[in-house]
Amino acid sequence: MAGSLAEVARRAGVSVATASRALNGSRHPVSDEIRERIALAAAEVGYAPSAIAQALVTRKSRIIGVIVGDIVDPYFAEITRGAEDVARRAGYLTIVCNTDRAPATELAYLRLLHDYRAEGVIFAGGGQVAAGAGSASAAQLSEGAQLSEAVESVRADGIRVVSLAARNFESMRVTVDDRAASYDITSYVCSLGHRRVCYVTGPPGLSTSAARLAGFQAAMADAGLSADEVHPGEFDFLSGQQVALRLVGRPLPDAVICANDESAIGVLTTLRQAGVDIPGEVSVAGLDDTRVSRFVDLTTVSVPMYERGAIAARHILDAGPSAAGDLVLPHRLVPRGTTARRRSSGSKRQRRETPLTAATEAR
Amino acid sequence: MAGSLAEVARRAGVSVATASRALNGSRHPVSDEIRERIALAAAEVGYAPSAIAQALVTRKSRIIGVIVGDIVDPYFAEITRGAEDVARRAGYLTIVCNTDRAPATELAYLRLLHDYRAEGVIFAGGGQVAAGAGSASAAQLSEGAQLSEAVESVRADGIRVVSLAARNFESMRVTVDDRAASYDITSYVCSLGHRRVCYVTGPPGLSTSAARLAGFQAAMADAGLSADEVHPGEFDFLSGQQVALRLVGRPLPDAVICANDESAIGVLTTLRQAGVDIPGEVSVAGLDDTRVSRFVDLTTVSVPMYERGAIAARHILDAGPSAAGDLVLPHRLVPRGTTARRRSSGSKRQRRETPLTAATEAR
DNA sequence: GCATCGTGTGAAACCGTTTGCCATAGACTG
DNA sequence: CAGTCTATGGCAAACGGTTTCACACGATGC
Numbered sequence: 001m002a003g004s005l006a007e008v009a010r011r012a013g014v015s016v017a018t019a020s021r022a023l024n025g026s027r028h029p030v031s032d033e034i035r036e037r038i039a040l041a042a043a044e045v046g047y048a049p050s051a052i053a054q055a056l057v058t059r060k061s062r063i064i065g066v067i068v069g070d071i072v073d074p075y076f077a078e079i080t081r082g083a084e085d086v087a088r089r090a091g092y093l094t095i096v097c098n099t100d101r102a103p104a105t106e107l108a109y110l111r112l113l114h115d116y117r118a119e120g121v122i123f124a125g126g127g128q129v130a131a132g133a134g135s136a137s138a139a140q141l142s143e144g145a146q147l148s149e150a151v152e153s154v155r156a157d158g159i160r161v162v163s164l165a166a167r168n169f170e171s172m173r174v175t176v177d178d179r180a181a182s183y184d185i186t187s188y189v190c191s192l193g194h195r196r197v198c199y200v201t202g203p204p205g206l207s208t209s210a211a212r213l214a215g216f217q218a219a220m221a222d223a224g225l226s227a228d229e230v231h232p233g234e235f236d237f238l239s240g241q242q243v244a245l246r247l248v249g250r251p252l253p254d255a256v257i258c259a260n261d262e263s264a265i266g267v268l269t270t271l272r273q274a275g276v277d278i279p280g281e282v283s284v285a286g287l288d289d290t291r292v293s294r295f296v297d298l299t300t301v302s303v304p305m306y307e308r309g310a311i312a313a314r315h316i317l318d319a320g321p322s323a324a325g326d327l328v329l330p331h332r333l334v335p336r337g338t339t340a341r342r343r344s345s346g347s348k349r350q351r352r353e354t355p356l357t358a359a360t361e362a363r
Numbered sequence: 364m365a366g367s368l369a370e371v372a373r374r375a376g377v378s379v380a381t382a383s384r385a386l387n388g389s390r391h392p393v394s395d396e397i398r399e400r401i402a403l404a405a406a407e408v409g410y411a412p413s414a415i416a417q418a419l420v421t422r423k424s425r426i427i428g429v430i431v432g433d434i435v436d437p438y439f440a441e442i443t444r445g446a447e448d449v450a451r452r453a454g455y456l457t458i459v460c461n462t463d464r465a466p467a468t469e470l471a472y473l474r475l476l477h478d479y480r481a482e483g484v485i486f487a488g489g490g491q492v493a494a495g496a497g498s499a500s501a502a503q504l505s506e507g508a509q510l511s512e513a514v515e516s517v518r519a520d521g522i523r524v525v526s527l528a529a530r531n532f533e534s535m536r537v538t539v540d541d542r543a544a545s546y547d548i549t550s551y552v553c554s555l556g557h558r559r560v561c562y563v564t565g566p567p568g569l570s571t572s573a574a575r576l577a578g579f580q581a582a583m584a585d586a587g588l589s590a591d592e593v594h595p596g597e598f599d600f601l602s603g604q605q606v607a608l609r610l611v612g613r614p615l616p617d618a619v620i621c622a623n624d625e626s627a628i629g630v631l632t633t634l635r636q637a638g639v640d641i642p643g644e645v646s647v648a649g650l651d652d653t654r655v656s657r658f659v660d661l662t663t664v665s666v667p668m669y670e671r672g673a674i675a676a677r678h679i680l681d682a683g684p685s686a687a688g689d690l691v692l693p694h695r696l697v698p699r700g701t702t703a704r705r706r707s708s709g710s711k712r713q714r715r716e717t718p719l720t721a722a723t724e725a726r
Numbered sequence: 727g728c729a730t731c732g733t734g735t736g737a738a739a740c741c742g743t744t745t746g747c748c749a750t751a752g753a754c755t756g
Numbered sequence: 757c758a759g760t761c762t763a764t765g766g767c768a769a770a771c772g773g774t775t776t777c778a779c780a781c782g783a784t785g786c
Contacts, residue, residue: 002477015765016744017744018765020742020744021745021765024743026744029762029764030764046516048474050480051475052424054742054743055771056741056744058744071434071447074437081435084434084461088472096458157411237658265658266658269659292658294600297632368773368774369773380737384774389775391735392734393734413771415772419742419771420774420775
């Protein structure tokens with residue numbers, strides 16, 4: 001048994017008050033001799049201070065929660081790691097909450113974190129956006145309202161909430177300009193001479209998906225190109241794969257841009273398995289810049305995940321009401337080997353003779 | 364403010380005892396009328412029961428901790444997701460603890476979890492193994508001893524600890540036979556006719572690395588082959604990449620087997636970028652079967668991560684002292700497209716003419 | 727008509743800390 | 757030498773719940 005402070009105090013022949021003061025960094029003075037006796041007694045019984053009791057009385061739980069879609073998704077994992085790194089150094093615990101983007105689960109977790117009096121909660125992902133009137137189910141709307149209300153309640157209790165993407169509730173924000181990021185990657189691809197470029201979206205109704213799609217459309221419009229080849233996706237590998245399979249039967253597009261890296265990798269892998277030369281025949285680009293993207297040499301744009309997680313955690317810990325300014329971190333275009341200048345369509349036909357190394361020579 | 368139970372009770376005109384009984388699932392009877400009054404009052408003040416106070420008195424924190432190397436590593440992410448899924452359904456919180464495999468950090472986190480009276484802690488990764496006497500620094504030895512001691516102390520307090528890989532302390536185990544898994548993948552590769560096969564290890568001193576290396580060596584010996592081309596690695600992409608670069612200058616081996624998927628992908632990607640045909644010229648295999656491995660069609664062996672995490676969490680929640688049996692989950696060989704039968708060395712020279720599709724035809 | 731019950735409620739102890747307030751005792755100050 | 761400090765230490769009241777024990781009361785069993 002870890003032994004209570006009372007037991008330590010008894011063994012050291014002092015009061016619990018003194019034991020408490022000796023064991024934690026209290027400003028109240030304790031003589032060296034007694035301090036030592038207490039330390040000894042504590043070691044003897046293997047004393048482990050109850051963080052729970054401490055939290056109850058100090059009203060500081062030293063807990064932060066990170067609400068993510070799925071921790072296996074590198075996007076969320078990197079955010080979580082950023083948050084955990086600063087939390088750990090401050091002696092805080094980091095709770096990971098997988099929701100699979102279900103608002104009901106987000107709500108349940110938010111309430112649970114409220115119950116635990118977490119000092120802060122980070123919403124890592126984007127939220128459901130009120131789709132055109134009527135298109136969202138009543139249940140969805142109600143869920144959105146409930147979540148907003150819950151967030152308000154939580155914040156009223158002094159819990160700091162920060163979101164890392166667009167959300168329809170009030171909170172601190174440490175975001176990135178998704179629309180601009182998407183605009184930039186699209187412009188880049190267009191600048192390589194591609195004219196027919198497809199797009200694979202993120203989950204419908206998600207604010208992040210919407211912003212990225214809008215960026216794509218704006219860039220295409222500015223390039224004087226048509227943006228009508230938009231395929232629905234879900235931010236996952238499978239989505240990219242399915243789109244690629246649909247693409248492969250007919251004349252190939254010049255490029256395909258995906259709403260995130262995971263689906264871009266799905267497109268990339270599947271297209272290559274089908275014998276398509278990338279970037280020789282078609283260029284592929286994503287958005288996020290996860291670790292895997294570096295592995296597969298994917299052209300993408302970096303929207304610093306780790307940093308956002310870390311900064312968000314710092315905002316929570318630094319109690320100072322610097323809560324004010326919404327922080328928008330810069331994104332950065334990362335051209336890599338899955339995009340290349342458009343070839344004449346004549347050379348496209350020759351793909352069967354293309355040596356394997358063509359896939360990487362553009363590096 | 365969330366309002367306390369006392370406030371709710373006052374508003375409902377009842378005692379806190381009754382309010383408590385009405386709000387949680389107590390077996391003690393409460394009349395429907397009063398129950399309703401209390402529910403109403405709770406809703407009015409936005410009552411959020413303090414899980415901290417509850418934990419203090421019930422001595423159940425409803426918290427479990429997962430100690431991992433790095434949550435961004437898919438291996439650990441999948442384990443964590445498994446644990447979190449069962450924890451969430453039980454209303455438990457899951458704490459993620461990144462240690463980068465540093466024993467000191469593991470120790471610090473274990474103590475912190477002890478302080479929080481976590482109901483269980485899962486050690487997801489393997490541990491430092493006592494390297495041949497004298498080869499480990501005194502500090503390391505002391506760290507190992509300290510950790511064992513801390514685990515003992517924690518367990519004495521009724522905290523359930525389960526490890527998912529070999530550890531040098533007493534605990535429940537939900538493992539996989541790493542040595543056998545490595546033996547199997549190696550045998551498989553040999554069965555394809557490869558004779559010169561290299562190996563990329565995991566971090567030195569890690570029990571998991573040792574077991575996997577041993578499996579490789581045993582299988583090679585049983586196949587009558589030499590197992591002397593062993594390159595040190597660190598379970599990461601970079602390790603694989605570096606080995607691949609070193610390999611590429613000289614005569615290529617028939618196959619390279621890596622201690623885990625991440626480094627195998629490093630080898631795979633780098634070799635391909637260097638113009639090597641995989642699996643035409645060299646076969647590449649890993650061990651783990653992470654999500655990414657499916658993406659890149661890597662031959663590997665599945666050592667169920669998600670399941671181990673889930674089962675471990677279940678062991679923690681099911682208070683029954685079924686603590687006994689060490690559970691060893693079956694692994695499963697997953698042949699995919701990065702391995703193929705060995706070609707005659709003559710045909711190897713023809714790689715420049717190999718069409719791109721060769722990389723996937725073995726599927 | 728009386729002991730026995732089941733049902734519904736409240737009082738109070740307890741969980742393990744922190745901390746405000748008070749007590750004691752030398753050390754100093756004038 | 758009285759009056760103030762300063763350094764130490766203890767008492768007891770929170771913190772916000774749960775749970776044991778006692779108790780009240782109408783119904784039931786004989």
